Amino acid sequence: MRKIVLITVCLLLGCLFIGWIYLWSLVSQYDEQTDPSAKREVAIVLGAALWDGEPSPALRERLEAALQLYEDGLVARIILSGGEGNDGISEAEGMKRYLTARGVPADDLLLEEEAANTQENLSFSQAILKEAGLTEVYIVTHDYHMYRAMKIAAELQLEAQPVSVHSRVLFKPYHKTRESLALIKYYLVNG
Template structure:
């Protein structure tokens, strides 16, 4: 009997800890839920990658790319830095993003690839070099609204002054992605340099 009580107590404590994480971080991952399209012009936007499906942009990545198209078409930016490295088959997210944007009318000369990163932290760290090479002090940061807070934390840690351009998803189930992002913020807080 004491073993059952200990197991039950462990599950309750685990549940309380999980709920505490959600309560603490949920406002951060929801901060950009209603942000409007920016009004100012910048030289560039940094577009963070997402998953590829059969060497094509996933629905979520297409949402980010469509926001990049809007920024470009509305002359908010002249350049798009596309950040995303190789997946299992060697195709990079950045290359697939480039092909998609060219098909949507963005000229190749306006697209700059960062094609080594494997996660959000590397997206920002590796993109910093590109931004420095072009002397871009401030850029727009294009990613989903729930992901903006953590991406901006990594941007700041890498000396990037980024202005959020949150993408509001029509294809992602937000409770799942926000809960997952809360856990990623715990990892960022506890284990990142």
């Protein structure tokens, strides 16, 4: 009996390990920073935390990638997606302040201020795209987050190209682990 229990436990642990390796490989698919070269109409920047009303260092990395697209003439507009943060303003408003301070005209920024998660970021941004008649899209987020973002975009039939940002400020193992857990939740909810 003990031998059967031991074998069962070993098999379960082995399956869990293989499953974890699989999830880790999914969140690592976009580890190489992309180098976009095609013109698109708009970039959607997926929100992250504000610190004292300012974009966190990680959010600044996403914004800098979007700013580079804009300055290189690869996009004419940017959707800033993120609901209310802890600072009394939306993530989108914090991102707008950051980009306008760097010379992006406010008219070129579209704010989506209701989203509380990645699904809502893309779904609510899609409504803005339809209203503005925009179809050629880049999605800007961190590399570890891009797999799930692109999966959700595909489900929404939002044809988008990834602009994955490789972080210099985040502890990658923590965020990949967190994203792997988010993928488990995503698959449990969405099948």
